[in-house]
Amino acid sequence: MISVPTPVAKSKEPDLSYVKSAAEIAGKNLKKGATAAPSVMCNG
Numbered sequence: 001m002i003s004v005p006t007p008v009a010k011s012k013e014p015d016l017s018y019v020k021s022a023a024e025i026a027g028k029n030l031k032k033g034a035t036a037a038p039s040v041m042c043n044g
Contacts, residue, residue, distance in 0.1 A: 001039075002026060
């Protein structure tokens with residue numbers, strides 16, 4: 001599990017740059033044949 005912050009802008013839109021960056025880094029480090037399953041958790 002990878003947990004990253006998703007701050008909300010003044011426009012109330014989530015800033016997903018942290019999520020995208022974490023996904024890119026994780027993807028680059030997966031071994032060939034590995035499987036990754038996305039999951040979303042909301043605290044609210």
